[in-house]
Structures are given as C-alpha cells and as structure tokens.
Amino acid sequence: ARRCLHYAGAEGERRRERLWVTSGFSQRQKRPGPWRRQTQEQMSRDICIHAWPCTYYLEPERRWVAGQLSLTLPSLRFMTDSTGEILVSFPLSSIVEIKKETSHFIFSSITILEKGHAKHWFSSLRPSRNVVFSIIEHFWRELLLSQPGAVADVSGPRTRGKELTGLMAGSQKRLEDTARVLHHQGQQLDSVMRGLDKMESDLEVADRLLTELESPAWWPFSSKLWKTPPETKPREGVPVTSCEPFGKERILIKIPAIISHRTESHVKPGRLTVLVSGLEIHDSSSLLMHRFEREDVDDIKVYSPYEISIRQRFIGKPDMSYRLISAKMPEVIPILEVQFSKKMELLEDALVLRSTRTSSPAEKSCSVWHAASGLMGRTLHHEPPIVDQEGTALHLQTSLPALSEADTQELTQILRRMKGLALEAESELERQDEALDGVAAAVDRATLTIDKHNRRMKKLT
Structure with missing residues (x-):
C-alpha cells in the first residue's frame, strides 16, 4: 500500500509538470502582440476570397517561409505563420505574368511577375498547385477584362455622370432580370390554374359515375347522366397561353x-x-x-x-x-x-x-433614384445647392460637378425605362396575388369534392 501511494504521488507530480509546461506554451502561443492585432485588423478590411497554406521564398535571406497566401478582390497577400507579419502585398492590377514553375527542378511552384520585374515564388501549395493557379488566374483575367479603358482612364478621370450612368444601368439590368423571373412565375401559376380547371371537370365526371352507381337498377333515366362534359373554359383573368414551355430556356x-x-x-x-x-x-x-x-x-x-x-x-x-x-x-x-x-x-x-451594409437594397435603390433625380434637376434648372439651418452649403452637393447634356439625357432614358419596368412588375405581382387567391379557392373546392366522393364510395362498398 505504501508503494502504491508513493507511485501515485510521483505520477501526479509528473502530470502537473506536463500540464504547467503545455499551458505555459499555449499561453505564449495565443498571446498576440500589438503588431499582430494591427495586421489582422488591416486584413479584415478586405473580403478574403480564398486562402491557401504555402511557403514563400524570401530572397534577401535565401530561405522559404511558411505562411498563408490570401486572395482579396484588389490584392494578393502573404502572411507568415510564426509572426503574423505580412511579407508581401501587391495589387492584382500590377501583375504582369503568372506561371507554373519548379524550384530546384523538384518542387512545384507558382511564380508571379510584377511590374518593375519583381518576381515572387510560392511553393508547397495546398490543396494543389493547379487549384491555386486556376483561381488566382481567373480573378486576375477578370480584373483585366473588366477594365478595358484603364489606359484611357489614366489620362482622363471618370466623370460623375459616367459613374452615375453605370450605376443606373446596373440597376436596370437587375430589374430586367427580376421581371423575367416574375414573368416565368406567372406562366407557372397560369399552368396550375389550367390543371385545377381540368381537375374540376374530372371530378364532375366522377360525380356522374357515382350518381349512376347509386341509382337503382330500374331507374329509367340513368342513361341521361352520360353526357359529354362541356369544354372547360379558362377563368376570367387567366390568359390563354400554349402549353409549351415558352421562355423556359431563356x-x-x-x-x-x-x-x-x-x-x-x-x-x-x-x-x-x-x-x-x-x-x-x-x-x-x-x-x-x-x-x-x-x-x-x-x-x-x-x-x-x-x-x-x-x-x-x-x-x-x-x-x-x-x-x-x-x-x-x-x-x-x-x-x-x-x-x-x-x-x-x-x-x-x-x-x-x-x-456591414449600411442600408437595405430597397433603401439604396431609393437613394440612388432620389440622388439621380436631384442631380438632373440641379443640372437642368441650375439651382443653387441646398443650405442647412446654419447657412453653410452642404459639402457633398457643392463638390459634385455638373452633368453634361448627354449624361442627363441618358440618365433620363434609363430612369424612364426603370419606372416602366417597376410599374409592370407591380401589376404582374398584383395579378399573381389574385391568381394565388384563385388557386387557394380552387384547391379548397377540390378537397371538399374529393372528400365527398370518398364518403359516397365507402357507402357503395
């Protein structure tokens, strides 16, 4: 018993020592310095599209550093695992070439050539080199394709009218896409209504059959129940369209x-x-x-x-x-x-x-609408800027340059088209609400009729 107690005490002492060592190491590992917090906050400002563990070749020290390669929309960054320091950060627009190469003829790597002939080597990429290369190359190419007039923009800055026109054109495109989806949804509701009308006609035929089965054999008028059911007419308000899926492949x-x-x-x-x-x-x-x-x-x-x-x-x-x-x-x-x-x-x-968005999409579209209307109104009528209660002019409105006549006309046309699309979408939504009410009523009637027919069939059996 004395030996067992001695062994248990020694084992407990060793466990406490191991626990103290591991806890001290973990505390040192988890305690970030102010420089680490600063770099992490700086990286959190941009949305990280993807990140991969890899190694980066540090040319001044001639060694490979383990870390993480992060891709954001404007730039590419490498942060070390040991210190959390950002060793490399450069915009995607400064990339001249991306290639797959091998370091020392053994290790597969990706090389990125910047403007100014700065070359960066990344190796030990996970999950694979092809995955990292494909994603980075895709975003780099799309960035280059989305800036066809980058050279022209350097010589002449983009005007406020062009920016506003591009914003409104994008909003118009979203509204057109939504209108197409609403149109297809309306076609589906019309198809449901036609199916319910056909179901009601089938239930009428079932009612005639049950009535004949319920009538006695000597009843002489049972043959009159067999009549060709009249053609079902579509309900009022439901347009007659072909059964072919028109527009589904749009x-x-x-x-x-x-x-x-x-x-x-x-x-x-x-x-x-x-x-x-x-x-x-x-x-x-x-x-x-x-x-x-x-x-x-x-x-x-x-x-x-x-x-x-x-x-x-x-x-x-x-x-x-x-x-x-x-x-x-x-x-x-x-x-x-x-x-x-x-x-x-x-x-x-x-x-x-x-x-992180400051307002909802509806509020943003409304603010864009009012901003565009206000800008065009001030441009056309040359109104002075709005003055607040203290008599100081608002800085935002005084700093905006006047729109040209071409930009004003283009914005007016876009706003008119958007207004027409919005009114059409509103009327389509109202029509679909009425169609949904009709579908609900037809389903209730069909459910009651089916229950009644089931009770009648149980009596016959």
Whole structure:
C-alpha cells in the first residue's frame, strides 16, 4: 500500500509538470502582440476570397517561409505563420505574368511577375498547385477584362455622370432580370390554374359515375347522366397561353467560373449559365457537365460573395454537388435569391458581408433614384445647392460637378425605362396575388369534392 501511494504521488507530480509546461506554451502561443492585432485588423478590411497554406521564398535571406497566401478582390497577400507579419502585398492590377514553375527542378511552384520585374515564388501549395493557379488566374483575367479603358482612364478621370450612368444601368439590368423571373412565375401559376380547371371537370365526371352507381337498377333515366362534359373554359383573368414551355430556356445570365465537383483538390475553368428553368454548368470547351432543373435543386450555399455550392440530393447514391468560384458571382447571387429564395443558405462570411451594409437594397435603390433625380434637376434648372439651418452649403452637393447634356439625357432614358419596368412588375405581382387567391379557392373546392366522393364510395362498398 505504501508503494502504491508513493507511485501515485510521483505520477501526479509528473502530470502537473506536463500540464504547467503545455499551458505555459499555449499561453505564449495565443498571446498576440500589438503588431499582430494591427495586421489582422488591416486584413479584415478586405473580403478574403480564398486562402491557401504555402511557403514563400524570401530572397534577401535565401530561405522559404511558411505562411498563408490570401486572395482579396484588389490584392494578393502573404502572411507568415510564426509572426503574423505580412511579407508581401501587391495589387492584382500590377501583375504582369503568372506561371507554373519548379524550384530546384523538384518542387512545384507558382511564380508571379510584377511590374518593375519583381518576381515572387510560392511553393508547397495546398490543396494543389493547379487549384491555386486556376483561381488566382481567373480573378486576375477578370480584373483585366473588366477594365478595358484603364489606359484611357489614366489620362482622363471618370466623370460623375459616367459613374452615375453605370450605376443606373446596373440597376436596370437587375430589374430586367427580376421581371423575367416574375414573368416565368406567372406562366407557372397560369399552368396550375389550367390543371385545377381540368381537375374540376374530372371530378364532375366522377360525380356522374357515382350518381349512376347509386341509382337503382330500374331507374329509367340513368342513361341521361352520360353526357359529354362541356369544354372547360379558362377563368376570367387567366390568359390563354400554349402549353409549351415558352421562355423556359431563356438565359438570364452567363458568367465564367472555376468549377470543382465533390472535391476541392481538382478544379477546372468553365461557365455557369442561369436559365429561367434551371442552371447549367459547362466546361471550358462548352460541353455540358451537368444541368440542374429548377425543382431538382435542393440547396444553394453562399460561402462568400464570390463562392457558392449547388447540391441535388439522391437516395441510394451520392449527391450531385458542384462548387463554383467566380469574380462575377455577385451579379448572379441576387438572381438566385429570386429563383431559389427558400433554398438559399448564407453562411458566416456572407452574413457578415450583409450585416456591414449600411442600408437595405430597397433603401439604396431609393437613394440612388432620389440622388439621380436631384442631380438632373440641379443640372437642368441650375439651382443653387441646398443650405442647412446654419447657412453653410452642404459639402457633398457643392463638390459634385455638373452633368453634361448627354449624361442627363441618358440618365433620363434609363430612369424612364426603370419606372416602366417597376410599374409592370407591380401589376404582374398584383395579378399573381389574385391568381394565388384563385388557386387557394380552387384547391379548397377540390378537397371538399374529393372528400365527398370518398364518403359516397365507402357507402357503395
């Protein structure tokens, strides 16, 4: 017993020593210095599209440094794991060339050549070199393609009228896409109403059959019950349209994307096409990889404004899932929210981005509308700037340059088209509300009729 107590005391002392050593090490490891907090706050200002563990070749010291390569929309950064210091940070617009190379003829690497002949080496990339290269090259190319007039912009700065015109043109495009989706939704409601009308006519035939079965055999007028049912006329307010799916294959938007299927270690460039009836994913050779029908999509997860995943569940076999990264994904997500509102799931990064917005989209569009109207009004009538209660002119309005006549006319046309689209969308929504009320009433009538027919059939049996 004395030996057991001695052994237990020694073992407990060793455990306390190990616990003290590990806790001290973890405390030293977790305590960030002020410089580390500063660099992390600085990186949090930009949205991180993707990050990969890798090593960077530090040329002055001739050694490889382990860290993390982060891709944001304006720049590419490398932060070390040991100190948290940002060793390299340069904008994507300054990149001249991106290549796949090997260091010492063994290790696969990615080299990035900057303006000024500065060359950066990145190796030990995870999950693979091809994945990192494809994503960085995609965003770099899209940045270059989105700035066709970059050389012209250097010589002459972009005017306030051009910026406002571009903003309003983008809003008009979103409104047109929403109107197309509403039109297709109205066609689906009309098809539902036609199906309910046909169901009512079938229930009338069933009522005649049950009446004949319930009548006695000697009843001489049973043959009169067999009449050809009259043709069902569509209800008032429901337009008569063909049963063909007109407009289902209409393309809403088409964007280039980096596609991964089930695993993130293998990616390939391709294209995402949003149709009225569903989604299509093509590879770089325009070959169809998969088509998601609208009703087959089970969930769409939004990881960030530039990355989503689309999944279709199956029973007895693996799910069909694709993950897509694109620089133009912010243009697609609002359309997907309209088409798949109940199937969209915003994850943490997307929710943080949404919470940082100062106002809702409706408030932003309203403010844009009023700002455009006010700018055009001051330009046309040459009104003085608004003065606050203390008599000082508002700095924002005095600093804005006057719009040219061409910009004013273009903005006026865009606003008129947007107003027409908004009125059409409002009338379509009102018509769909009435159609939904009609569908609900027809479903209630059909349910009552079916219950009544079931009771009559039970009496016959």
